[in-house]
Amino acid sequence: MQVGNLVVELEELVSRIPDGASLAIPAEYSGCAAEAVRALIRRGCRNLHLIAVPTGGFMADWLIGAGCVSSVEAAAMTLGELGTPPRFSAAIREGRIRMKDSTCPAIHAGLQAAEKGIPFIPLRGILGSDLLRYRSDWKVINNPFAEGDDPIVILPAIRPDVALIHARAADRHGNVWIGVRREMMLMAHAAQATLVTVERIEDTDFLADDAMEAGTIPALYISALSVVPGGARPIGLAGAYGPDTAELAEYARAARTEEGFQRWADRTIYGKVPA
């Protein structure tokens, strides 16, 4: 496989996320395909089921504010020190999106079940939490291997239609290097399609290099990729560039109102010059 067969323009990449798809995106300490999310919003995508792995932040809030999302599964929605994402809060208050509240390890475990091709997975904890009351898809069984009483929660596999990630580099075969951010490996294993934006393509083979190999998603799992330098801005990409804290704070302020969000989106997503 040569990388050329996988490379597409960004617009083509996001056209592979159909309306109504379940879309997995990583938490903001991981590889955020922020520019791809902006392209997805420009495309006018609708009715996404967003799966935050395991928490959502700016990208999720942009998608919600732009009306692209009908439901969210997440362990938390957070802008870190900037608080709860404002468009998410408004959508919850007004009942415009369905929230499937989860807990971090439940999202990881659901993906791990999908990765193994098994229908469900047990997980400790959670018993007594109201999460269990509202998650009709979670069940409690008795540990079939226990001598006596041992209730344990079981969770269905999470198999996203699409995982969308951003990484530092792809090689000439389309292998994608993610380094230590291995939740992106889990996402690629679990999703039916994995779309990737990368900072650059290097004329090398990561799988031939012991130091790189362990942190590389093989091209086997990659459906398509686009070269988007700075593709994680303004959120930032560990090891490459930091967050644009002023721009992120500006978003958190602007998006407190619908109108403020719209002005922010016009400027940063639709590229409109303010009148």
Add this chain to the structure above:
Amino acid sequence: MSSIELDGVSRAEIMIGAITRMLQGLRHVAVGASSPIPGSAALLARALSGGKLRVSLLGSRKHNAFTDGGRELFDCAAQGRIDAFFLSGGQIDGSGNINLVGLGDYPRSQVRFPGSFGSAYLYHLVPRVILFREEHSPRTLVPKVDFISAAGASPENVYRPGGPYALVTGLCVFMFDKEKRQFRLQSVHPGVTSADVREATGFDYIALETVPTTEPLSSDELTLLRTEVARQVAETYPAFAAKTWGVVESG
């Protein structure tokens, strides 16, 4: 509250000191998201342990040794490899239940908090879960939470090596009594009385007639916190380190 100084020691530093004492002798302490006070305590406890204590600070590159993605912390906890963890709550009640989801009727919470994160799981699996909440008021410490993100106690038949150990606030330290399933007032911070705590707490708790004062950090410990440890904290919590100590990251 952190701006209130008591003999030159801030309320945040009193809380850090109280938490640091609870981490002595442990092997491995993990710190989750949005936890600058526990993060500072864990790094101080490590500095005082002569290298015996491991700290895994989420969000840090330098003070986090996990190499298997977001799931590793949770898998590690379930194996019993993590001795202490920290949780907070928009609301915490007298039974140790915590609410990280929102106020009002779920799901259309009128005030929505970020969400439960790993609480529903780690609260059951980590032996020493220390709750922290700087704002100590009837609004945060309530008789009953609006939503149980993670339950303080479980029936006998539930596998639960973990659970609430203590609750550290801006006013005092409570210890959790696992038998009685409620908090006991352990100490009040300098300048705070038992009556202040009673008035500011929305739930009932056990209190003896005389309650000691929270033991402050020694001046050597305080110096360590404000220099070496503060610079380590600044990597992950730059705003907190700047506000609390006027320190920026280095080394």
